[in-house]
Amino acid sequence: MMHLLELHFQNARENGDGRLCLEAKDNRISKWTIVPVGPGGIELLRMVTIACGGVRLFSRIPFALRRLHRRPEKSLQLEVLLALHPQYASPTKETGLWGSGVCLDQEGVLRTLSASEYRFLAGSASRHRAKSGLGGSWLFLLGYGSKLIPHEGTDDFEFSDPFFRLTRFHSLFLTGAALTDPVEFLTRLHYRAIRWQRLGAGHALERLARLVALHFDLDTLSWLAATCNFSREWLKLAPWHRRALLPALDTARHLLDAYPKQRTPLDLPGLILFDRPDHWCPEAHLPRWALFMDELFPQMQILATVADQPARSFPSELRARSLALPKVIEQPKRPSPVPQKAILLLDVDSRIPNLALMKLSRHFKEQGRPVILARWEQYSRKFDRVCASAVFFRLSTESRIERLRKYYGDSIWIGGSGADVEKRLPAEIENLPADYSLYPELGDRAIGFLTRGCPFSCPFCIVPRKEGRPTQVATLDDLLPNGQRKLILLDDNILAHAKAGELLEEMVARGLLVNFTQTLDLRLFDEEKIHLIKRLHCSNLRFTRRVVHFSLNDSRNLEEIRRIYERFGFARTDNVEFVCMYGFNTTLAEDVERFRFLRSLPGAYVFVQEYLPIPGGPPPNLANFFDHRADELLDELIRILFPQNMKSLEKYYRWVCRHYALTFGRIHQGLVDTIFRYNRRESKGFYLETLAGLCREKVRG
Numbered sequence: 034m035m036h037l038l039e040l041h042f043q044n045a046r047e048n049g050d051g052r053l054c055l056e057a058k059d060n061r062i063s064k065w066t067i068v069p070v071g072p073g074g075i076e077l078l079r080m081v082t083i084a085c086g087g088v089r090l091f092s093r094i095p096f097a098l099r100r101l102h103r104r105p106e107k108s109l110q111l112e113v114l115l116a117l118h119p120q121y122a123s124p125t126k127e128t129g130l131w132g133s134g135v136c137l138d139q140e141g142v143l144r145t146l147s148a149s150e151y152r153f154l155a156g157s158a159s160r161h162r163a164k165s166g167l168g169g170s171w172l173f174l175l176g177y178g179s180k181l182i183p184h185e186g187t188d189d190f191e192f193s194d195p196f197f198r199l200t201r202f203h204s205l206f207l208t209g210a211a212l213t214d215p216v217e218f219l220t221r222l223h224y225r226a227i228r229w230q231r232l233g234a235g236h237a238l239e240r241l242a243r244l245v246a247l248h249f250d251l252d253t254l255s256w257l258a259a260t261c262n263f264s265r266e267w268l269k270l271a272p273w274h275r276r277a278l279l280p281a282l283d284t285a286r287h288l289l290d291a292y293p294k295q296r297t298p299l300d301l302p303g304l305i306l307f308d309r310p311d312h313w314c315p316e317a318h319l320p321r322w323a324l325f326m327d328e329l330f331p332q333m334q335i336l337a338t339v340a341d342q343p344a345r346s347f348p349s350e351l352r353a354r355s356l357a358l359p360k361v362i363e364q365p366k367r368p369s370p371v372p373q374k375a376i377l378l379l380d381v382d383s384r385i386p387n388l389a390l391m392k393l394s395r396h397f398k399e400q401g402r403p404v405i406l407a408r409w410e411q412y413s414r415k416f417d418r419v420c421a422s423a424v425f426f427r428l429s430t431e432s433r434i435e436r437l438r439k440y441y442g443d444s445i446w447i448g449g450s451g452a453d454v455e456k457r458l459p460a461e462i463e464n465l466p467a468d469y470s471l472y473p474e475l476g477d478r479a480i481g482f483l484t485r486g487c488p489f490s491c492p493f494c495i496v497p498r499k500e501g502r503p504t505q506v507a508t509l510d511d512l513l514p515n516g517q518r519k520l521i522l523l524d525d526n527i528l529a530h531a532k533a534g535e536l537l538e539e540m541v542a543r544g545l546l547v548n549f550t551q552t553l554d555l556r557l558f559d560e561e562k563i564h565l566i567k568r569l570h571c572s573n574l575r576f577t578r579r580v581v582h583f584s585l586n587d588s589r590n591l592e593e594i595r596r597i598y599e600r601f602g603f604a605r606t607d608n609v610e611f612v613c614m615y616g617f618n619t620t621l622a623e624d625v626e627r628f629r630f631l632r633s634l635p636g637a638y639v640f641v642q643e644y645l646p647i648p649g650g651p652p653p654n655l656a657n658f659f660d661h662r663a664d665e666l667l668d669e670l671i672r673i674l675f676p677q678n679m680k681s682l683e684k685y686y687r688w689v690c691r692h693y694a695l696t697f698g699r700i701h702q703g704l705v706d707t708i709f710r711y712n713r714r715e716s717k718g719f720y721l722e723t724l725a726g727l728c729r730e731k732v733r734g
Contacts, residue, residue, distance in 0.1 A: 034173050034302040035131065036062055036334045036356060039114040040081050041153035046103045047073040052153070053081070055334075061355040062116070064327070066336045067344050070309060074338035075205070076101065078176060078306040081336070082202050084113035084135055085174045085304075088143045093196045096206040099141035109137040112146070112153045115172075116358045118302050129359040173303035175287060176202030177212075177280045179312045184211035190221065192709065195718030201287055205308060213283040215275070219256070219263040222289070227259060232296045237285050240299055240329060248325040249274055276313040277322045280305075281329055290715060300332055302356070307337035316343045323351055332356060371415040372403040378471070379421035379437070380408050382430045382451060385550065385574065386475055388482075388523065389422045389448065389458055391467035398468060406471050409433060412440050419444065423451030426647045454499050454647060466514055478576065479517040482506050483536055487526040491586070492651050493617050493644055496525045503530040509539055519546045519576050528557035537565040546570040552584040552612050555597050563600055579608060586614040588623040591630050598634055607636030608677075615685055617644035618654045621666050624685075628673045638675040641685040659696055667693070671707040683708050694724045698731035 040053040055062055068074045079101065083091055091098065102109050112134035132154045134146035181204065189200075189211075203210040225234035242253040251274065255261050267275065284305060288298040295301065314322045319339075326335070334356060339347065376397045378390045394404045402417070410433050419441055423430045430451045437445055448456040457463070469475055486500040503526065512520060520540075527533055527549070540547055547569060558566075566581065573580040581603075585594070603609055611631050615624055631637045646652055667689070675682070686708050693701050700721065709717040 034118045035115040035304065036118075036302060036358065037081060037085075037113070037304050037336070038062070038116055038130075039153075040077070040084060041110075041112040041114075042080055043110045043152070044103050044107045045076060045080060045109060046101055047071075047076040048080075049103060053077055057116075057358060058355075060358050060360070062334065062358055063352075064334060064354040064356050065323070065347075065351045066334075067347065067352075068336055068338045070338045070340050075308050078308055078336065078338065079205055080111055081113065081304075081306060082174065082176050082205060083137075083143070084111040084133065085115070085172055086202070087133075088135060088145050090196060090199060091143050094199055094203065094206055097141065098137055098143065099139075101137065102139070106139060108139065110146070110150075110152065111135050111137075112151060114154060118359045173288075173291060173301065174202065174306070175284055175303070176205040176306040177283075177308065177310075178204035178206075178208070178210070179309035180204070180208055181276060181279045181313050182209060182211050183279060184214045186214060186217070189214055190217065192714050192717040193721055195722045197715070197718055202306070205306065212279055213286045215279060215282045216263045216267050218282055218286045219267070222285075223256065223261055223263065227257070233289060233293065233298045236297050237289060237299055241281070241285065244325055244329050245278070248321050248328075249277070273313075273315050273318060277318065277325075279313075280307070280310075281326060284330060284333075293714075299330055302332040302334070303330075304334045304336070305330070307335065309338055309340070311339055311343040316346065319343050320346055320348045323348060327351055327354065371405070371413065374417045375403045375405055375415070377411060377413070377416040377419045378404060378406045379411060379419065380406065381421050381423040381433050381437075381447075381449070382409075382425050382427075383422070384424075385521065386472035386480055387422050387424070387449075388467060388480060390420070391469070391471050391480075392458060392462050392465050393420055394468035394471045395465045396462045399465075404468075404471070410437060419446070421445060421447045421452075422449040423447065424449050425451045425645065427451070427645050450495060450499065450647065454495055466511070469515075477517055478519040478521055479513050479515075480521040480523065481512040482523050483509070483512065484524045484527050484530045484533075486529075488529050489526070493586075493614065493646075495647055495650070500525060505530060505532065509536075509543065509545075518544060519548075519572070521548045521550060521574065523550055525551055526554055526557075528554050528562065533557075534561050534565065537562060537569060541565055541568045544570075546572045546576050548572050548574050548576065548580075549582050550574070552582040555583050555585075555594055556590075558597055558600075560600070563597075567601060573608075581607075581609050582612065583609065584612045584614075585627055585631065586617075587619055588626045588630070591626070595630070595634065598637075603634070603636040605635045609634070609636045609638070610640050611637055612640050612642055614642050614644050616653050616655065616688065617651075620658050620660065621663060621670075621689070622660065625666050625670050625673070628670065628682075632673050632675060638677050640681045643684070643688060655692070658692060663693070663697070664701065667701050667704055671703055680712065683712065690724060691727060694727040695731055698728045700724045700728065 038055055038057060042048060042052065043050045055066055068077055083098070099105070112132065115131045115133075116129055117131040118129075132151075134151055134154070135143055136146055136150065137143050200210075200212075204212065222234050222238050225231040226238040227235075238256065242256040245251050246253045251270070255266060270278070285299060288301060288303075292298045292301060310322065311319055376393075378393060380387045380390055390406065394406070397404050405416075419437075421434070421437060423434060434447060434452055437447065447453070448458070467481065484503050484505050486503040487494070487496045488502055490497050509520075527536065530536070549571065553566070571579060571581045613624075613627055613631075619627075628639060631639055644653055670689075671686075686704055690701065690704055690708070693699075693704070705717070705721060705724070709720070
């Protein structure tokens with residue numbers, strides 16, 4: 034989110050060379066700025082839009098950008114300086130100022146300025162490549178032309194066009210470009226606000242109803258009733274009321290779309306450009322409309338071209354109104370110098386504290402060596418030694434390891450299942466207690482193994498190869514050195530150990546809260562173990578709620594699993610998470626069968642996990658993943674809805690979408706619609722474009 038400070042331009046058709054400077058005093062800036070009407074005024078608004086919108090977006094607008102050139106043999110250069118509100122944007126920005134620039138060449142092709150091409154900003158702002166209006170919606174800019182036409186129908190809300198953000202300002206460039214359908218928007222807003230009690234929607238609907246009643250003397254009580262026919266309510270309005278409300282509703286719609294999780298979206302800062310609001314709002318009512326917009330969007334900066342006569346009637350209190358600019362963020366302090374003989378420990382990809390690094394930290398600290406922990410990657414020649422641990426084998430981990438080895442060469446030690454299944458910590462280090470100071474975020478939680486190994490030889494699993502058969506490696510006293518009651522247990526398959534019952538009984542007797550990170554094997558439960566697990570406080574990783582973790586990696590013996598599950602007596606209100614692997618050797622039919630089965634179990638929900646083979650491990654076998662019933666099965670898949678954790682299942686949906694496009698050369702629209710029903714709806718168009726590329730690849734192949 035931002036406010037505009039300066040626009041610099043060179044070779045503009047109407048304005049030539051110059052700048053638009055919005056004066057700021059005492060770290061505040063005018064909220065309303067009136068720009069003279071005429072070709073020069075609309076050109077200024079368009080240049081602001083292009084400079085902020087960026088290259089990729091404007092490559093798709095059906096407007097001859099060359100019309101903005103004064104001298105056709107020269108380029109048009111635009112540089113913009115914005116006051117960025119970091120609390121709504123990236124927390125890594127070093128200042129409250131953000132600069133960007135574009136160049137429109139003689140052929141009308143737009144490109145981003147390189148650092149050496151900037152002429153006007155003179156290093157006064159951090160310069161970044163424009164976000165192009167496709168990502169980074171914190172560059173919140175809206176623009177409205179002099180003729181406003183509402184869209185008709187619901188397809189305006191489907192987000193199928195990857196360049197839908199053009200609708201935020203396309204009426205500035207295209208006569209007849211449609212804005213949000215007001216009736217459809219109000220109907221949807223009312224449904225979310227009244228039926229589902231969504232905070233952001235409720236905030237927007239209440240403020241709209243209150244301010245419309247206040248400034249336009251209209252009865253809007255029905256807008257907040259349990260039911261409301263907005264088609265009828267809209268037709269009750271005078272034509273000028275409808276025109277005046279159209280940009281307000283469109284702005285509210287785009288704010289809600291861009292910031293669906295904000296509780297008060299209409300209070301967010303941004304920039305709105307209006308060309309001749311006096312054309313669609315009668316001069317006598319323009320002051321009321323301006324006061325309405327000012328209260329409706331209290332943090333929005335507004336630039337408007339207004340004719341001389343209506344401009345003279347513009348409310349003086351609005352001309353005097355100002356907005357606070359963001360405070361400049363202090364640059365981060367320089368990192369402390371590396372102590373002599375320091376050891377760097379790199380946690381390459383762990384999602385939870387890395388136990389191996391905690392033991393290495395203990396080892397080096399007992400030698401009197403300072404230890405520094407870094408996540409992902411760090412490069413410095415100042416460390417005496419570098420030890421890295423990678424848990425997962427995936428492309429991101431592989432890339433990091435490759436970069437680390439290229440930089441450190443033979444001086445780096447890299448272990449963990451994601452790097453080398455055979456490599457082990459030396460016994461004298463493995464037997465050390467963990468150094469909990471390495472991960473202070475653990476707080477009062479303990480972590481470790483009671484047992485290692487598994488008796489089964491599942492082809493996808495590295496545990497038998499790495500750990501062998503079940504063996505006890507520690508006691509609860511070893512894992513709870515400070516009397517902790519919360520235990521993150523990393524055991525591969527604790528129930529497979531001969532003394533599993535005794536270990537569970539001791540956990541119950543101590544009143545422990547236990548998170549079984551690797552799940553519990555339902556096949557190994559007897560009445561005694563079921564009774565103990567029911568008494569034990571099984572928890573999620575943060576220990577904020579009770580959760581029992583099981584796994585279900587194929588569709589075999591489902592009725593036997595149901596029989597064991599029923600003996601636990603789980604209720605609908607319980608939290609029972611089943612980790613389900615996909616992408617190894619199951620078919621779509623088998624996956625659907627698993628999900629359908631889990632949905633039938635009270636309290637059960639799914640967490641999906643893609644199979645990622647380690648070096649030397651079996652490759653995925655997906656040749657027969659789809660059969661002749663693929664579309665029928667996918668239609669069934671999207672009807673299987675769990676009461677929680679559907680966000681996890683979206684990952685599986687995306688994987689299936691990609692595989693389906695590559696197999697059949699077409700898109701399953703129902704599956705795509707399901708993915709974007711609730712989350713990241715604004716990304717739907719780009720996702721469809723990506724799938725279309727895969728379909729073309731299939732056709733070419």
